Amino acid sequence: MQEQYNIPNDRIFYSRNLFFGRQIMQVTQGRGVDVVLNSLLGEALAESLRILAPLGRFVEIEKRDIHTFQNLPMQPFVRNVSYHAVNTKSVEHYNPAHMCELVLELVDMLDAGTFRPPRPTGRHIGKAVVDWETEVEIPVVPSPEPAFIFDANASYVIAGGLGGIGRSLAAWFSRRGANVATPRCDVSDANSLRAVIDYATKTLPPVKGYIQTSMVLKDRVFQNMTLDEWQTVLDLKINGTWNLHRILPKKMDFFVILSSTGGMDAFARHRWSLGERCVSVDVGVIKDVGYVAEHSDIAKHWDETKIQVLAEKDLLAVID
Ligand SMILES: NC(=O)c1ccc[n+]([C@@H]2O[C@H](COP(=O)([O-])OP(=O)(O)OC[C@H]3O[C@@H](n4cnc5c(N)ncnc54)[C@H](OP(=O)(O)O)[C@@H]3O)[C@@H](O)[C@H]2O)c1
Secondary structure (H helix, E strand, C coil), X not given: CHHHHCCCHHHCCCCCCCHHHHHHHHHCXXXXXXXXXXXXXXXHHHHHHHCEEXXXXXXXXXXXXXXXXXXXXXXXXXXXXXXXXXXXXXXXXXXXXXXXXXXXXXXXXXXXXXXXXXXXXXXXXXXXXXXXXXXXXXXXXXXXXXXXXXXXXXXXXXXXXXXXXXXXXXXXXXXXXXXXXXXXXXXXXXXXXXXXXXXXXXXXXXXXXXXXXXXXXXXXXXXXXXHHHHHHHHHHHHHHHHHHHHHCCCCXXXXXXXXCCCCCHHHHHHHHHCCCCCEEEECCCECCCCHHHHCHHHHHHHHHHCCCCECHHHHHHHHC
8 A cells, every 4th residue: 555655654653542643743743634534433533533634524434433422522623624424324225326326436436447446465564455255254243223213203202301311312312313392391280281292293293202301309318308399309200290191192102201219110000001101210320411410519429439320321222
């Protein structure tokens, strides 16, 4: 490759640690590179994004961080860089006619010698160039498909959808193709809930699933709690859930309640006894999104207890 493309030794960097970022910034006098064709993960991905020059393009061909819902640092986007996830499988899936055009164009370019595969030299450093025979068996690990695909002709309700975990779930819904709307509603008030669901029923496809993430927390030792505080917390969990049970349509695909140690299992069993689906998930403590993550004193307390807490990705995996 070096000979074929005339690449000098000092323009080749080692990517199994993060020094390459600093080295590339040095040789480009702090400007960075115009294009990154990336197959690195995690911190190495972030470092490759960091060294992108203003208006540069990041072309992502590694899919693992995408499928495991990792995050990108936003700071490089100050330089107006763009990030393109390239997955020919999804082009084939969503636009087969375009895929066909791309393949034909590529065949023409290969025929014309515009692209040449690197010549194997018999000795290699790092990556190997692989040749194959027609009949050879190639072991393949399939990339994970989402366990649940949302129905494009359905609506889904998240109560408390603007809370920490609610926002994370809304983003997760949207990654699976859903559009997100945020009507204001107090679910513990049946009239307020009925008005929103009536409006949704008239303007959106039928509701086929629900996730309960609404919560009011009055974190007190029981002896110090006023009746009012006790009632406020329970009203939302009990009346809110009961209102949703009564007002949302029957025979939905899912009705998921995120609860805590208090649990809502008896209610879930009640729905099953009526032939309606329901799962109550006793979530535990989530460290990186939600109420705990947004209250540093509580997060610190949980950190000190050394009790195992969950991450956002663990919760999303359970919901999936
Ligand atoms: N975070 C954790 O570690 C953890 C642990 C165990 C269980 N959970 C469960 O996970 C769920 C989400 O927790 P979270 O951490 O995301 O909580 P959060 O950030 O406090 O969010 C709660 C959301 O509920 C909304 N809400 C409050 N009263 C409402 C009402 N009457 N009608 C509609 N929405 C209402 C709040 O809206 P406003 O802001 O407008 O009031 C807020 O958006 C809860 O069910 C909780 O019990 C969380």
